[in-house]
Amino acid sequence: MADEETKQIEEQELDAVKQAIEGKEAKPERIEEEQHIYKQVKSIVFSVLSPKMIKKMASAKIVTPELYDKEGYPVDGGLMDIRLGVIDPGLRCKICGSKLKECIGHFGYIELARAIIHIKFVNIIMTILKCTCRECGRILIPDNKIPKTRELLDQIEKESGIEDRRQKVKEIITSLKTANKCPNCKAKQRKLSLEKPTTFIEDDKRLSPIEVRARLEKIPDNDCEIFGLKVPFVRPEWMVLTVLPIPPVTMRPSITLESGERSEDDLTHKMGDIVRINQRLFENINAGAPEIIVEDLWDLLQYHVTTFFDNNIAQLPPARHRSGQPLKTLTERIKSKEGRIRHNLAGKRTNFSARTVISPDPMLELFEVGVPFTIANKLTVPEKVNEWNTQYLKKFVENGPEKYPGANYIIRPDGKKKKITEETKEASLEELQPGYVVERHLMDGDVAIFNRQPSLHRMSMMCHRVKVLPGKTLRLNPAVCTPYNADFDGDEMNLHIPQTEEARAEAEILMEVQTQLISLRYGLSIIGCTQDAISGNYMLTKDAEMKREDAIDLLSAVGLTEFSKLPRKSVISGKEVFSALLPEDFEFEGHSRSCDRSKDKCDKETHVVIKGGKIISGVMDRNSLGEESGLMLRNIHQKYGKDTSIDMLGKIFRLGIEYLLRVGFTSALADTDMPESAKAKIRDDLDIARKEVDSLIAQFREGKLETFPGKTTQETLELRILEVLNKARNETGKTVAQFADKRTHTMIMAESGARGNLLNLAQMAACVGQQAMRGKRIDKGFEGRTLSHFKKDDFGSEAHGFIANGFKTGLTPAEFFFGSMTGRDSLMDTALRTPKSGYLYRRLANAMQDLKVEYDHTVRDASSKIIQFQYGEDSIDVSKSENGAINVKRIINTT
Amino acid sequence: MLGEVIIQKMKKIKFKVDKHILTPKHSKLSEKEKAQLFEKYHVTSKEMPKILRTDASLRELDAKPGDTIKITRKSPTAGESLFYRVVTDV
Numbered sequence: 014m015a016d017e018e019t020k021q022i023e024e025q026e027l028d029a030v031k032q033a034i035e036g037k038e039a040k041p042e043r044i045e046e047e048q049h050i051y052k053q054v055k056s057i058v059f060s061v062l063s064p065k066m067i068k069k070m071a072s073a074k075i076v077t078p079e080l081y082d083k084e085g086y087p088v089d090g091g092l093m094d095i096r097l098g099v100i101d102p103g104l105r106c107k108i109c110g111s112k113l114k115e116c117i118g119h120f121g122y123i124e125l126a127r128a129i130i131h132i133k134f135v136n137i138i139m140t141i142l143k144c145t146c147r148e149c150g151r152i153l154i155p156d157n158k159i160p161k162t163r164e165l166l167d168q169i170e171k172e173s174g175i176e177d178r179r180q181k182v183k184e185i186i187t188s189l190k191t192a193n194k195c196p197n198c199k200a201k202q203r204k205l206s207l208e209k210p211t212t213f214i215e216d217d218k219r220l221s222p223i224e225v226r227a228r229l230e231k232i233p234d235n236d237c238e239i240f241g242l243k244v245p246f247v248r249p250e251w252m253v254l255t256v257l258p259i260p261p262v263t264m265r266p267s268i269t270l271e272s273g274e275r276s277e278d279d280l281t282h283k284m285g286d287i288v289r290i291n292q293r294l295f296e297n298i299n300a301g302a303p304e305i306i307v308e309d310l311w312d313l314l315q316y317h318v319t320t321f322f323d324n325n326i327a328q329l330p331p332a333r334h335r336s337g338q339p340l341k342t343l344t345e346r347i348k349s350k351e352g353r354i355r356h357n358l359a360g361k362r363t364n365f366s367a368r369t370v371i372s373p374d375p376m377l378e379l380f381e382v383g384v385p386f387t388i389a390n391k392l393t394v395p396e397k398v399n400e401w402n403t404q405y406l407k408k409f410v411e412n413g414p415e416k417y418p419g420a421n422y423i424i425r426p427d428g429k430k431k432k433i434t435e436e437t438k439e440a441s442l443e444e445l446q447p448g449y450v451v452e453r454h455l456m457d458g459d460v461a462i463f464n465r466q467p468s469l470h471r472m473s474m475m476c477h478r479v480k481v482l483p484g485k486t487l488r489l490n491p492a493v494c495t496p497y498n499a500d501f502d503g504d505e506m507n508l509h510i511p512q513t514e515e516a517r518a519e520a521e522i523l524m525e526v527q528t529q530l531i532s533l534r535y536g537l538s539i540i541g542c543t544q545d546a547i548s549g550n551y552m553l554t555k556d557a558e559m560k561r562e563d564a565i566d567l568l569s570a571v572g573l574t575e576f577s578k579l580p581r582k583s584v585i586s587g588k589e590v591f592s593a594l595l596p597e598d599f600e601f602e603g604h605s606r607s608c609d610r611s612k613d614k615c616d617k618e619t620h621v622v623i624k625g626g627k628i629i630s631g632v633m634d635r636n637s638l639g640e641e642s643g644l645m646l647r648n649i650h651q652k653y654g655k656d657t658s659i660d661m662l663g664k665i666f667r668l669g670i671e672y673l674l675r676v677g678f679t680s681a682l683a684d685t686d687m688p689e690s691a692k693a694k695i696r697d698d699l700d701i702a703r704k705e706v707d708s709l710i711a712q713f714r715e716g717k718l719e720t721f722p723g724k725t726t727q728e729t730l731e732l733r734i735l736e737v738l739n740k741a742r743n744e745t746g747k748t749v750a751q752f753a754d755k756r757t758h759t760m761i762m763a764e765s766g767a768r769g770n771l772l773n774l775a776q777m778a779a780c781v782g783q784q785a786m787r788g789k790r791i792d793k794g795f796e797g798r799t800l801s802h803f804k805k806d807d808f809g810s811e812a813h814g815f816i817a818n819g820f821k822t823g824l825t826p827a828e829f830f831f832g833s834m835t836g837r838d839s840l841m842d843t844a845l846r847t848p849k850s851g852y853l854y855r856r857l858a859n860a861m862q863d864l865k866v867e868y869d870h871t872v873r874d875a876s877s878k879i880i881q882f883q884y885g886e887d888s889i890d891v892s893k894s895e896n897g898a899i900n901v902k903r904i905i906n907t908t
Numbered sequence: 909m910l911g912e913v914i915i916q917k918m919k920k921i922k923f924k925v926d927k928h929i930l931t932p933k934h935s936k937l938s939e940k941e942k943a944q945l946f947e948k949y950h951v952t953s954k955e956m957p958k959i960l961r962t963d964a965s966l967r968e969l970d971a972k973p974g975d976t977i978k979i980t981r982k983s984p985t986a987g988e989s990l991f992y993r994v995v996t997d998v
């Protein structure tokens with residue numbers, strides 16, 4: 014490219030920069046009423062600043078590390094030079110003429126005494142040096158192949174985008190790195206290596222930054238372009254600094270402490286170091302100091318400039334304050350969660366929101382949220398005054414900010430906001446007229462968005478209706494804990510109040526709890542009965558009976574007002590009470606948990622059959638009512654829609670709890686009592702197992718144990734022992750299941766699926782079982798044994814973590830120790846896994862956030878690239894399916 | 909007695925990934941089919957998924973860059989599903 018042309022482009026570029034920085038300079042006298050000019054950005058070039066450009070865009074040359082003179086006035090040519098922008102109120106900028114906060118600041122520059130490698134470009138410099146000739150500076154591709162390479166790159170860019178071109182450039186570079194002879198001048202290439210962070214070594218000799226820069230200068234413009242460096246926007250030698258831009262003071266303001274002392278920003282400190290060392294280097298060079306001293310200073314300058322850009326370089330000690338705390342320099346300001354991008358730009362804070370501890374209230378509807386008065390008094394909803402609601406809104410203003418329901422502000426039509434206080438109340442009431450807006454307190458029925466972090470799926474933010482309640486916690490129906498993944502061990506949740514009609518409409522239509530009932534992950538109800546609600550309904554529908562009055566009492570407590578579905582008898586069964594909640598025409602058939610699924614036709618009495626809205630047979634348990642499984646709930650939703658199903662779900666939930674409140678429900682120690690015969694059987698089973706283990710060990714010691722293929726004899730022994738012990742534990746489990754009293758509440762919880770299972774019961778009543786770490790019996794500890802009181806090479810069950818006792822009888826000290834080992838191991842495991850999987854999820858979600866199912870059922874990314882030709886290969890919207898499949902049979906039957 | 913020596917061609921005894929039971933069926937689309945496919949999805953080869961020319965499953969297809977490969981896979985959700993990829997050099 015001709016020199017003239019280069020210059021021209023440079024000039025244009027500079028003008029653009031100048032305009033951006035000093036746009037106001039053109040007419041400084043009309044700052045207040047300046048005209049806005051709207052322009053569209055046509056293109057943006059990201060490039061590297063040239064030394065020329067750095068000088069041209071600078072408004073001051075920095076020559077001294079001093080900041081202020083004796084009077085406390087900024088030194089000319091110092092780092093706080095007034096030409097770099099204003100940070101004092103009342104002053105006007107010398108350069109652009111604007112005041113504090115209007116002047117965005119101006120760059121300065123320092124002339125570096127010797128060239129310095131820019132730490133962020135070290136890798137690029139390295140690859141370029143490796144791919145070009147050390148003598149003539151040409152790229153290590155033969156001249157006749159260069160046009161072909163360019164063509165290939167252009168073609169790739171045209172066909173599959175810039176990303177692939179970059180990929181190809183990388184490939185070319187890796188292929189060039191191994192070349193050892195220049196195809197142009199035939200010079201032999203030497204071995205280059207990088208001594209991190211910034212030292213280049215060629216055949217054990219150090220390349221100074223000056224030499225590096227000289228080599229980069231030799232590379233012709235045309236060769237640069239193959240690396241993706243477009244001249245005149247970038248020249249490789251600009252990656253080695255000869256001048257350093259000094260950021261404006263506005264991005265590193267000093268703070269005045271209470272004592273009147275000035276405290277400077279970390280960046281200013283760092284640049285002070287740079288300027289000081291730079292000055293000394295200049296002086297030493299000019300004085301003709303020995304090269305060793307100059308080089309030492311040069312290295313020091315390199316260190317300061319490097320840490321100015323990035324203070325977290327692995328090989329360098331971070332620069333620190335006197336207090337020992339590391340400086341936050343440029344990279345630290347931008348990077349990571351606390352950096353400018355994720356904290357300030359991508360992170361948002363919001364008004365009209367509240368946060369406190371949550372607690373459960375099953376008497377709330379599922380779509381409600383209980384809000385404390387103290388919060389309702391602070392959060393407001395703007396309501397526009399018109400001739401029909403003036404009287405209604407005046408009442409709020411009358412109540413003022415203290416008395417609920419009142420109002421905190423009125424907004425005049427011109428947008429002026431006025432606080433309502435006891436004193437201004439009368440005046441506000443007087444002036445209130447159509448066109449004004451009243452910000453009234455939160456009231457029952459207002460729309461709110463409820464959220465619990467981490468917001469991993471869309472059900473983490475749902476729209477609820479406000480219900481103002483006494484107390485200090487936010488309250489929610491325990492049935493919606495699942496989508497939020499909330500519990501009440503101190504969890505806090507956030508509440509947001511939409512402020513415009515549009516926002517409210519959007520929240521209602523898209524985010525209401527009713528619309529989120531069916532999971533879009535597995536096509537079943539996410540919200541369902543939990544815990545007591547399941548065991549209550551199980552007990553009720555199993556064999557309960559009650560007087561008609563009691564049934565009506567129960568149902569009205571649940572919220573039912575219409576009792577005609579109850580049969581006209583004096584004694585009513587639990588199934589009939591439950592049926593009163595079901596629609597008249599509801600039909601359903603499904604297995605309960607205790608059903609036998611292996612048979613074609615289930616004949617268990619617990620098999621659920623509902624005809625004409627009545628339970629004919631079966632019990633309600635987790636299979637029908639539970640979250641993430643509730644098939645009956647899924648069917649109700651399919652047939653009657655979201656509003657009926659959420660209403661019914663709320664009632665069923667309350668029915669279970671209300672019933673338990675009436676009959677009482679408790680888990681007693683005696684629930685795990687076993688009859689003497691059962692205890693004897695358990696003892697016998699364990700004894701047999703112990704003996705079997707002993708005989709296995711004996712066989713092993715005699716060398717008579719048959720080895721499994723692919724295993725050592727030792728491993729075989731371990732496997733056989735594990736097998737025997739597991740069998741024994743399962744046997745005790747069976748015994749417990751067989752002898753346990755089915756009417757005890759612990760058993761009811763296990764059978765209905767509300768909480769716990771038979772294994773937990775067996776561990777309490779009979780035998781805890783083998784403790785395993787990494788799939789093996791415990792073998793850690795001392796040499797040849799697990800604990801010091803065992804004999805060496807004892808392979809017996811007790812010595813390797815088999816807990817023969819149950820939790821009720823109590824563990825021996827050794828057993829307890831083994832139990833603690835696995836307990837601690839699993840605790841560690843969860844503690845380490847949670848952040849790992851969280852980060853994995855974050856990366857996955859970020860990688861897939863722009864994928865979208867198009868109208869032609871393809872899944873595409875933001876650039877219309879096809880990811881899947883048919884969504885999920887079957888085009889099924891899981892949220893509209895039953896557990897991922899479509900029930901064709903029912904569709905045919907119903908139409 | 910010595911057994912006889914059997915000489916086999918390397919090609920015959922080499923392991924063939926494309927013939928393996930777990931490798932889904934790959935076939936080349938004709939120009940007409942390719943045009944129909946692109947028309948159906950309103951795409952150019954830029955928006956299509958890619959497959960490397962040197963991919964082992966293309967070994968016997970004689971595929972050149974620009975060709976479209978049809979992949980017939982077993983699918984847990986749909987029984988059998990079709991996927992298409994354009995052959996590339998990079």
Ligand SMILES: [Mg+2]
Nearest residue numbers: 500501502504
């Ligand atoms: Mg918690």
Ligand SMILES: [Zn+2]
Nearest residue numbers: 106108109116
């Ligand atoms: Zn200014």
Ligand SMILES: [Zn+2]
Nearest residue numbers: 146149195198
């Ligand atoms: Zn050369």
Ligand SMILES: [Zn+2]
Nearest residue numbers: 604608615620
């Ligand atoms: Zn059944």
